[in-house]
Amino acid sequence: MLLSVHGKKMEDRIMKFRPCIDIHNGKVKQIVGGSLKDQGDQAAENFVSEQDAAFYAELYKKAGLKGGHVILLNGKDSPNYEATKAQALLALKRYPRGLQIGGGITADNAEDFLKAGASHVIVTSYVFRDGEFHRDNLKKLAERVGREHIVLDLSCRKKNGDYYIVTDRWQNYTRVQLNVRTMEELADSCDEFLIHAVDVEGKASGIETNLAQMLGEWRKKPITYAGGVHTYEDLELLKRLGHGKINVTIGSALDLFGGNLNFDKVLELVKSEENGSEKEPRQ
DSSP: OOBOTTSOBGGGOOOOBOOEEEEETTEEEEEOTTOOBTGGGBOOEEEEOSSOHHHHHHHHHHTTOOOEEEEEOSOTTSTTHHHHHHHHHHHHHHSTTTEEEESSOOTTTHHHHHHTTOSEEEESTTTEETTEEOHHHHHHHHHHHOGGGEEEEOOEEEETTEEEEEETTTTEEEEEEOSHHHHHHHGGGOSEEEEEBTTTTTSOSOOOHHHHHHHHTOOSSOEEEESOOOSHHHHHHHHHHTTTOOEEEOOTTBGGGTOSBOHHHHHHHHOOGGGSTTOOOOO
16 A cells, blocks of 8 residues: 555545635735736736635635635735735635645744644745755744645746746745655655646646646655646646646636636536535535
């Protein structure tokens, strides 16, 4: 029997839909990957919701979806950070232990977000700082909250034919390549990986096939892929390349965020354990 680091049965893992709540300047939004700029809190927007974050948290709760990620897209120095954080806390309160949270997570604030209702904290820049991997920071975070509550965000962009982990709201390249060796090195330090294919994120132009194939061939840790899914065929392609094991997030292409993919049909296609028989019909 093949087991993961924490004893989960790997052969039983199937693709799950992992929803998202991206918050920027105090609003739930969908943005174009790589367009975020801390200066002036700028971003190219695909969608700005009239609903608050709690609305989406309630929707995901009724659908029986767990493991969705709430992302704060403003830096801590932004004048809009507190409004964004307030929205995130509303979502966690509405769906306690059902959502993960990321954006500015450190060893100093991670426990506060878990106490506020997050199941996991998602971390990138605290661990990959100044272009390098800081193992001491990851160790400190794990000691503070436990590795079972950590999701490592290994979101990446392509440079010179290779994928590199990017930080600070995807603005800065690290010198750390995203490959099998890196995932092997980090697997013991977290519960899951979250990976945005930033070059196609928010562009509804198709998935990053080479990346999806690489992730599908490495099966030692749950992975959620995000980026470029804009048709049902893309979803089926990701399922095939990932051997039905990679979890998926869809943002701008989903009808909840102004796109063409029907939320309920996506759940039906994914057929995850979390949106099966316990799912309540959407009103």
